[in-house]
Amino acid sequence: MAKVMAKLRRKRRRSAVPRPEKCTVYLNGKLIGFHQNGGELAKQLREKRRSGALSQEANIAYFERTEECFISTDSGRARRPYVVVENGKSKFTKELSDKLKKKEIGWEWLIKNGVVEYLDAEEEENTLVAIKEKELTPDHTHLEIDPVSIVGAVVGQLPYPEYNSSPRITMACAMAKQSLGVYASNMNLRMDSRAHFLWYPQQPLVQTSPYRVLRMSERPAGVNMVVAITSYHGYNMGDGLVVNRNAIDRALMRSTFYKAYESEERRYPGGQKDRFETPDATVQGYREEQYYRHLGDDGVVVPESDVQAKDVLVGKTSPPRFLEEVSIFGITEEKKRENSVTVKSGEDGTVDAVLLSESPSGNKMVKVKVRAARVPELGDKFASRHGQKGVVGLLVNQEDLPFTKDGVVPDLILNPHAIPSRMTAGHLLEMLGGKAMSFYGEIGDATAFSGDTADRFRKILEAVGFTSDGKEILYDGITGEQIEAEIFIGVVYYQKLHHLVANKMHVRSRGPVQLLTHQPTEGRAREGGLRFGEMERDCLIGYGASMLLNERMLKESDKTSELVCGKCGGIAVHDHIKNRSYCPLCDETTNLAEIEMSYAFKLLLDEIKAIGIFPRLVLKDKA
Amino acid sequence: MVKREELKIEPGEAVGIVAAQSIGEPGTQMTMRTFHYAGVAEQVPTGLPRLIEIVDVRKEPKKPLMNIHLGPKLAKDEAKAKEVAEELEEVSLRKIAEIKESFAKKEIYIVVDLELMKYEGLEIGDVEKKVRNTGLGKVDVEGETKVVLKPKSASLKNIRRAASRLGDLHLKGTKNIGRAIVLKEGDEYYIRTGGSNLEEVLKLEGIDQGRVYTNNIREIERVLGIEAARNAIIFEVRQVLDMQKLDVDTRHIMLLADAMCTSGVIHSVGRHGLSGEKASILARAAFEETIKHLINAAVRGEEDKLVGVTENVIIGQPIPVGTGTVKLTMKRGKKK
Numbered sequence A: 001m002a003k004v005m006a007k008l009r010r011k012r013r014r015s016a017v018p019r020p021e022k023c024t025v026y027l028n029g030k031l032i033g034f035h036q037n038g039g040e041l042a043k044q045l046r047e048k049r050r051s052g053a054l055s056q057e058a059n060i061a062y063f064e065r066t067e068e069c070f071i072s073t074d075s076g077r078a079r080r081p082y083v084v085v086e087n088g089k090s091k092f093t094k095e096l097s098d099k100l101k102k103k104e105i106g107w108e109w110l111i112k113n114g115v116v117e118y119l120d121a122e123e124e125e126n127t128l129v130a131i132k133e134k135e136l137t138p139d140h141t142h143l144e145i146d147p148v149s150i151v152g153a154v155v156g157q158l159p160y161p162e163y164n165s166s167p168r169i170t171m172a173c174a175m176a177k178q179s180l181g182v183y184a185s186n187m188n189l190r191m192d193s194r195a196h197f198l199w200y201p202q203q204p205l206v207q208t209s210p211y212r213v214l215r216m217s218e219r220p221a222g223v224n225m226v227v228a229i230t231s232y233h234g235y236n237m238g239d240g241l242v243v244n245r246n247a248i249d250r251a252l253m254r255s256t257f258y259k260a261y262e263s264e265e266r267r268y269p270g271g272q273k274d275r276f277e278t279p280d281a282t283v284q285g286y287r288e289e290q291y292y293r294h295l296g297d298d299g300v301v302v303p304e305s306d307v308q309a310k311d312v313l314v315g316k317t318s319p320p321r322f323l324e325e326v327s328i329f330g331i332t333e334e335k336k337r338e339n340s341v342t343v344k345s346g347e348d349g350t351v352d353a354v355l356l357s358e359s360p361s362g363n364k365m366v367k368v369k370v371r372a373a374r375v376p377e378l379g380d381k382f383a384s385r386h387g388q389k390g391v392v393g394l395l396v397n398q399e400d401l402p403f404t405k406d407g408v409v410p411d412l413i414l415n416p417h418a419i420p421s422r423m424t425a426g427h428l429l430e431m432l433g434g435k436a437m438s439f440y441g442e443i444g445d446a447t448a449f450s451g452d453t454a455d456r457f458r459k460i461l462e463a464v465g466f467t468s469d470g471k472e473i474l475y476d477g478i479t480g481e482q483i484e485a486e487i488f489i490g491v492v493y494y495q496k497l498h499h500l501v502a503n504k505m506h507v508r509s510r511g512p513v514q515l516l517t518h519q520p521t522e523g524r525a526r527e528g529g530l531r532f533g534e535m536e537r538d539c540l541i542g543y544g545a546s547m548l549l550n551e552r553m554l555k556e557s558d559k560t561s562e563l564v565c566g567k568c569g570g571i572a573v574h575d576h577i578k579n580r581s582y583c584p585l586c587d588e589t590t591n592l593a594e595i596e597m598s599y600a601f602k603l604l605l606d607e608i609k610a611i612g613i614f615p616r617l618v619l620k621d622k623a
Numbered sequence B: 001m002v003k004r005e006e007l008k009i010e011p012g013e014a015v016g017i018v019a020a021q022s023i024g025e026p027g028t029q030m031t032m033r034t035f036h037y038a039g040v041a042e043q044v045p046t047g048l049p050r051l052i053e054i055v056d057v058r059k060e061p062k063k064p065l066m067n068i069h070l071g072p073k074l075a076k077d078e079a080k081a082k083e084v085a086e087e088l089e090e091v092s093l094r095k096i097a098e099i100k101e102s103f104a105k106k107e108i109y110i111v112v113d114l115e116l117m118k119y120e121g122l123e124i125g126d127v128e129k130k131v132r133n134t135g136l137g138k139v140d141v142e143g144e145t146k147v148v149l150k151p152k153s154a155s156l157k158n159i160r161r162a163a164s165r166l167g168d169l170h171l172k173g174t175k176n177i178g179r180a181i182v183l184k185e186g187d188e189y190y191i192r193t194g195g196s197n198l199e200e201v202l203k204l205e206g207i208d209q210g211r212v213y214t215n216n217i218r219e220i221e222r223v224l225g226i227e228a229a230r231n232a233i234i235f236e237v238r239q240v241l242d243m244q245k246l247d248v249d250t251r252h253i254m255l256l257a258d259a260m261c262t263s264g265v266i267h268s269v270g271r272h273g274l275s276g277e278k279a280s281i282l283a284r285a286a287f288e289e290t291i292k293h294l295i296n297a298a299v300r301g302e303e304d305k306l307v308g309v310t311e312n313v314i315i316g317q318p319i320p321v322g323t324g325t326v327k328l329t330m331k332r333g334k335k336k
Helices: A002-014 A038-051 A094-101 A107-112 A166-176 A209-213 A245-249 A425-440 A454-463 A534-543 A546-558 A599-610 B002-007 B015-035 B047-056 B078-088 B114-119 B124-133 B156-167 B198-203 B217-224 B226-243 B250-261 B281-287 B290-300 B309-315
Strands: A023-027 A030-035 A059-063 A068-072 A079-086 A116-120 A194-198 A223-229 A240-244 A255-264 A312-314 A316-318 A349-358 A364-374 A381-384 A389-396 A412-414 A471-475 A482-496 A559-565 A571-575 A580-582 A592-598 B065-069 B097-102 B107-112 B137-142 B146-151 B170-172 B179-185 B188-194
Touching (some): A023 A038, A038 A059, A038 A068, A107 A116, A166 A381, A245 A389, A312 A364, A425 A454, A425 A482, A546 A559, A546 A592, B015 B047, B015 B226, B065 B198, B078 B179, B078 B188, B124 B146, B124 B170, B146 B156, B217 B226, B226 B250, B281 B309
Antiparallel strands (some): A240 A412, A381 A482, A559 A592, A571 A580, B097 B107, B107 B146
16 A cells, blocks of 8 residues: 555656645555545545555545545455446446356456445445446446345345334344244254244245345244234234134244253362262252152263253252361261252253263363243244234134135234334235245245335236235134125234243242341242332322231231340340340340331341441330 | 211321322323423423422422403503503613623723613613612713723622622512513403512502412412412412313312421422421431431431331331221230
């Protein structure tokens, strides 16, 4: 680059009339010199780049207003390719196109010969890009390779995004990332801590060119479903979905959920270490015998055994937390502590694979993958590729669903209210396209800005004996009567999203409490309770339900009984060894009362003491 | 008679919570709706901002205003009403004159706009007199439009301060009343003012003192007393809710106003008012500034009688509300 610049500079020196050097020239942000005509400099540099004299990775930007010329060759610039246009004509000609198809030339050739060039954000400022070849004028400098390239890789995979409202496109992109499918081609070998795998995945009937380029049909994440847009006894209100139970029985949208458990034989200071084994009944914290039933001789579960919650997957014993004193008889037999890995509460499945390996710290390590089937059920989440998500509201037997004159029964019933306010016309177009293509036996094209037209689908539908608008007369599955309205029915690619009821469902009637507050734990993972919050409290007060409130906040939570000293008002204690109660502050032994209170209050008293205030409880007979 | 007995609130009813929920729930709806409400820019804060203004008892509303109805003699006469309105409008020096400082000569020049001055019915002599009355320094008149003030202390800081004070110098009309316009209601004319000065307006002649309205609750409290303020709170809250077509029973609002006014002066709802002055230490500590309340209570050796709701929830006793108000008394036999 410096060489070329020097050459250009020499040229300038030789020019007859020296003009004031007005344009500043920067190379990778550093000022390297001046030039009297920045526009010309940029033009010449670009020509050199296209002819191959300069690196293809250099980008030149000239700003007329500030008289600055930026030359960038550094790393980290986002660049994208454009077809070069000269005099209103694309350099990518018909001949080149044919040659490319015959594979006589390739992408590299196009770049080397200045047909295609990569621009960065700065050079882009100097361009006028036509989106379609038809739009080219002499002013244009570049042409988009394909109109779809104005959107990214994710939007590019969505069918007909130009027919949808932009918020829905954003949502569709977000949801596509949550869809279940074949997430990796080596998934059998992997030990992801959580993974899903969709059964019988299909490629969409209506695809886009980026979808094909990315070869997404080799790792699909959805199923083409027959969708009818109508209501069904109110079970699809508010983004509910009514799903055909028989379709689910035929394995529609079933998936496997994998969960990997991990354990390691850790070393401790003092030469002790964990041991994988089936713990002996004498081990501290031994579980019931039945929980160890699946373990093999090495202390690890046998593959393909069906495990339930609490079952031990990896039996492990650890050395005690604290070193024991050496007894008179020399070294005592070391006591061990149970430290097994068990199946989490609320989960079950089949052991899919066991992996024995070495951990990064060099210890023996076991990973156990447990699999469980996830059959679609009430509350599972599904979405089309148009930001139309929904939750299963009802599973209906096939015989109770509406059917067409041909006996076609929808897999899914979508509520018509989901369409107008969200303006996802692309959804309807995909339905039409999917329906047409399922009869035509081809994959439809729904690439943004250039996909198949509705007319094409209409003609196909008419040719196979349907109405061109996609509507059909349906018959009520329960009464057998013809439904008065014609109902829009078609085929849409639906995705199963990884928000599954089975992985979220949570109940508690009793369970663990926190050590500090004696209150129930929080969260599903800890088998926690549901918070009875301030506003809920206010409601009970508002009803005057004093006793119910007391039960919620005290009895069902952190009720304790503490001895209170009647003399000093402090908390007294009971010595179980001497069987004697006394106040540690004033040694009172008789005037003590057992008071029921919340443990949180006792803790509050302790904390108040911690800030240097002595709270006294004044006792009185209950009036 | 039966009906009236039925309508009575029963003892132990948690009226406060019910009132709070009854105002709060539609209030939440209101916030969500105003978010989506496109259109007219509001001149006076309404909706939630105004509601917050009322319960916070701000010194002055964001847009104070008054409605002044006229006495029988003037009410039908638009010209006379306009006269009164003109009298009301405050004229400050800044409005009719330009104030310049000369740091070199250590003087302040007040150059009046003759036309404006004439329109307001003032003369240069009036201006001179008013400026002199401030006692800021020596005052001279130069020509027809210029008043020169030589400040007593000639430090730059004082000159700057004097100049800015002169701008607010009150020449004519009622203080704080920026604009007064005449509006018609039925066949009656009344005056709407921007800015509020209840005390002065009530002294005016020819107006209907009984129907003077201001939205400044603090002012009403100061001039007319706490009962008037209570009514003002009820009126203003009602107005906000009615405007949004929210149907809230007046008695909830009355309870709110009563709670704010029972001590004799208006208390705001929140840390510096109602919640900050609860009798119970625990209730106050549970609300905000826990440590401050605990330490103050310790310093004073306070005792919490545990008679309120919050305290009893904290310690885990049945609350003295609703079913918790009922206590069983039983005569025990002879002590064992």
